[in-house]
Amino acid sequence: MTPAVQIPIEKWTGKVREITLGATAADGGTRAKTVTVGGENTLPFLSFEGSIPHSPAVALEIQDHYPNDWSPLLKEYWGDLLRDPAAWARKAEEVGADIIVLKLISAHPEGDNTDAAHAAATVKAVLGATGLPLVVLGPGQADKDNEVLVAVAEAAKGERLALGNCEDKNYRTVVAAALAHGHLVVAKTPIDVNLAKQLNILITDMRLDLDRVLMDPTTGALGYGLEYSYSVMERLRIAALTGDSMTQQPLICTVGEEAWRAKESKVNTGVPAAWGDWKKRGIHWEVLTASTQLLAGANIVVLRHPDSVARIKQTIASLMAE
Amino acid sequence: MALSGLDIYKLLPKTNCKECGQPTCLAFAMKLAQKQAELSACPYVSEQSKAALAAASAPPIRLVAIGTGEKKVEVGNETVLFRHEKTFFHAPGIFVRLKDTLPAAEADALVEQLHNYGVERVGIKLHVHGVAIENASGDAAQFAARVAAMQGKTDLPLMLMAAGAAAMEAGLEKAAGAAPLIYSATAENWVEMAALASKYKAPLVVRAQGDLSALANLTEQIKAAGVEDMVLDPGVRTSHGTLVVLTQLRRLALKGGVRALGYPIVTFPGEDAESVEEEITRAAQHIAKYAGIIVLDHFEPANVYPLLTLRQNIYTDPQKPIQVSPGLYEISGPQPESPVLVTTNFSLTYFSVAGEVEGSGKPTWLLIVDSEGMSVLTGWAAGKFDAAKIAKSVNQFGVPGKINHKKLVIPGLVAGLSGELEEELPGWEIRVGPREAIDIPTYLKTWS
Structure with missing residues (x-):
């Protein structure tokens, strides 16, 4: 007989910061519920050697302009809701999202170039339609991001929105707006541990507490760079647990945006027969991108298709169930 | 656990007989540790040492x-x-x-x-x-x-x-x-x-x-x-x-x-x-x-x-992204008047672009620049896919000798390179292509 096997236990010294999105009336907002993520002091789902106080959360992405370039599979499901962000948000809540991510795409200078007042009105309408916490992202062009996010921050004062994306070009204005009106920020960097840390340091220098910063390390879709973001996230999470303060932000991953851009999910013409049924393949593409990022430490996965929401919620539940 | 050269040395005869081809037993041990020599080269090693070395070099998870x-x-x-x-x-x-x-x-x-x-x-x-x-x-x-x-x-x-x-x-x-x-x-x-x-x-x-x-x-x-x-x-x-x-x-x-x-x-x-x-x-x-x-x-x-x-x-090796060889690729039998598209040698980039060009049916030259296996944006950010490098590849792979025009299509993601590239390639017209490979067929339809 050999001696009994001793199960090795990792003793980590650090933990992920706990961050709450949204504020109820008691805290100066209007949300029906809030969502708290982070707080774990162990690797994803390994609860035998640490505690994981909060399950990862699932968000659905909506936009304030009809998404012309989206996959027909997404257009088919959402239909006319794609033309009405408030109705879209209400439906997203109904199908099980924990958080709504609203992208103010219409403000893009190369698109409709809508103004700050339009952005503020859209956010108000969405806040009125759903009781869920909100992440609000600008159009992705630094000047317009600044313009619309400042107006949004003011119009939704006290709601504890997460405003993004904060990138190295425009973090100052976004962080200042969050500071002034009680919001959080999303700090986005391109698949790199050091750039992620550096942006967190810059944000801290502006005196925004790190329990108000979510980190978006940039997601690679299945088949399109997933392995890069997977490994950067694992490195960030190990650094966080080892005690590196500038890596201890909860991770938010824009899974739907990346996964539905892949040819496999976007189209079905001229593709090999071995790719199989389009609808099943498309959902798998989003689900497997999300589930793999969850194993690497994602705290919030942002999806686009409700079928994926149901599947990822089940995946999270069974990974959390001891 | 892998043994160090010194650990291995302790198991060798220490006679420095040189029959293994190394000047000393210590040198042989160092070669063994670096897996540049085989233990069988030593005629005098004991059975006991052989067993100890075999056990130590066995992988921790068996193949x-x-x-x-x-x-x-x-x-x-x-x-x-x-x-x-x-x-x-x-x-x-x-x-x-x-x-x-x-x-x-x-x-x-x-x-x-x-x-x-x-x-x-x-x-x-x-x-x-x-x-x-x-x-x-x-x-x-x-x-x-x-x-x-x-x-x-x-x-x-x-x-x-x-x-x-x-x-x-x-x-x-x-x-x-x-x-x-x-x-x-x-x-x-x-x-x-x-x-x-x-x-x-x-x-x-x-x-x-x-x-x-x-x-x-x-x-x-x-x-x-x-x-x-x-x-x-x-x-x-x-x-x-x-x-x-x-x-x-x-x-x-x-x-x-x-x-x-x-x-x-x-x-x-x-x-x-x-x-x-x-x-x-x-x-x-x-x-x-x-x-x-x-x-x-x-x-x-x-x-x-x-x-x-x-x-x-x-299971892709993080230190060696899958790459293709840089060069000028011919897709669907391009002619002197056919378009020239340029992109990086990251395998996924190459196959996405080549697949779409092929699918479009348009005969096209595809110039693959050595970005050390990085994608367009990553390569651009790391200075491995810049104007100088693209210009060098145009000449290195003999593009001017194959075509009768001077038009080069760059990926939409690096649209910002076009000015610099026009300086690097005097007399060339630099066109900005789509950001995503999936949009290439539509783009090529209107190319003239």
């Missing part, structure tokens, strides 16, 4: 082969817990279960489908890796008949699943010489199963329900009985439980030095799943976190293709 010939599946020999620490080496084999209760015609059709399934991705052929035949009928003759029916239909490696040794042997007789994976040896039947594994020179799954100490005991007993090639089934089926136990097994083998658990692991993602979809999500978990063989209960291209893609992603 196990299932099947024979070109399609054999090799799993194990992993050295890290996280792929960024080095890389994962042996991607899991995806097997599909076939019960011997399935009517022969359906079973044959499934085998044919599995055998023929294949799809290319970034220049690499993806396929299913094996068939797991289960003795669900409980009847040895029926099991043997199903194994025999595989002959001539497929050379995919087999896994044979039977509870009793008699049925197992009936199956093994029909797969003699094919080194199928035997499932499984337990505390109750290991003596008979180990004897079969030895007799038929086949690898053996060892199963103990949820108790790693019992599992380690069992593998030690089986090893003492002469079976070296083992695969573990820790008996856990839930999603959380599998993640935990597979992580513990990998840690025990790599960091705990527990040789008795240093074997690849087999998983069954469908056994605790409520739906086929859930089975696929769990199989994906097992690909990222530590399975060696994954047995699916269902086969469908739409389910398997995403899993094979994930398997390819996770």
Whole structure:
């Protein structure tokens, strides 16, 4: 007989910061519920050697302009809701999202170039339609991001929105707006541990507490760079647990945006027969991108298709169930 | 644990006889540590030292082969817990279960489908890796008949699943010489199963329900009985439980030095799943976190293709992204008046772009710049895909001699390079192409 096997236990010294999105009336907002993520002091789902106080959360992405370039599979499901962000948000809540991510795409200078007042009105309408916490992202062009996010921050004062994306070009204005009106920020960097840390340091220098910063390390879709973001996230999470303060932000991953851009999910013409049924393949593409990022430490996965929401919620539940 | 040169030196004769071709025993030891020499070069090393060195150089997770010939599946020999620490080496084999209760015609059709399934991705052929035949009928003759029916239909490696040794042997007789994976040896039947594994020179799954100490005991007993090639089934089926136990097994083998658990692991993602979809999500978990063989209960291209893609992603060496050779590629027979598109030599970039250009039917020159395997944006950010480098490639690969115009299309993601590039390539017109490969056919339609 050999001696009994001793199960090795990792003793980590650090933990992920706990961050709450949204504020109820008691805290100066209007949300029906809030969502708290982070707080774990162990690797994803390994609860035998640490505690994981909060399950990862699932968000659905909506936009304030009809998404012309989206996959027909997404257009088919959402239909006319794609033309009405408030109705879209209400439906997203109904199908099980924990958080709504609203992208103010219409403000893009190369698109409709809508103004700050339009952005503020859209956010108000969405806040009125759903009781869920909100992440609000600008159009992705630094000047317009600044313009619309400042107006949004003011119009939704006290709601504890997460405003993004904060990138190295425009973090100052976004962080200042969050500071002034009680919001959080999303700090986005391109698949790199050091750039992620550096942006967190810059944000801290502006005196925004790190329990108000979510980190978006940039997601690679299945088949399109997933392995890069997977490994950067694992490195960030190990650094966080080892005690590196500038890596201890909860991770938010824009899974739907990346996964539905892949040819496999976007189209079905001229593709090999071995790719199989389009609808099943498309959902798998989003689900497997999300589930793999969850194993690497994602705290919030942002999806686009409700079928994926149901599947990822089940995946999270069974990974959390001891 | 790998030994240092000095550790090895202590085991050598220390006579500096030079017969190994090295000036001293110490120099020979250093070469051995760097795996630049073979111990057999030393005529005087003792048997004792040989055994000690062999034990120390054995990998912490044994490499196990299932099947024979070109399609054999090799799993194990992993050295890290996280792929960024080095890389994962042996991607899991995806097997599909076939019960011997399935009517022969359906079973044959499934085998044919599995055998023929294949799809290319970034220049690499993806396929299913094996068939797991289960003795669900409980009847040895029926099991043997199903194994025999595989002959001539497929050379995919087999896994044979039977509870009793008699049925197992009936199956093994029909797969003699094919080194199928035997499932499984337990505390109750290991003596008979180990004897079969030895007799038929086949690898053996060892199963103990949820108790790693019992599992380690069992593998030690089986090893003492002469079976070296083992695969573990820790008996856990839930999603959380599998993640935990597979992580513990990998840690025990790599960091705990527990040789008795240093074997690849087999998983069954469908056994605790409520739906086929859930089975696929769990199989994906097992690909990222530590399975060696994954047995699916269902086969469908739409389910398997995403899993094979994930398997390819996770097992790509992080230090060596898949690359193609830089150069000027001809697609659909380009002429002097055909367009020239430029992009990077990251494999995924190349195959996405080349695939779309080919699909468009438009004869096109595709200039591939050496970005050291980086994608367009990453290469641009790292200075590996800039105006100077593109201009150099245009001349290096003789583009001006092949065309009768001076128009170059750059990826939309690096539109900002066009000004600089016009300076680097005087007289050329730099055009900005689409940001995504998928939009190339539309773009090429309007190109003139």
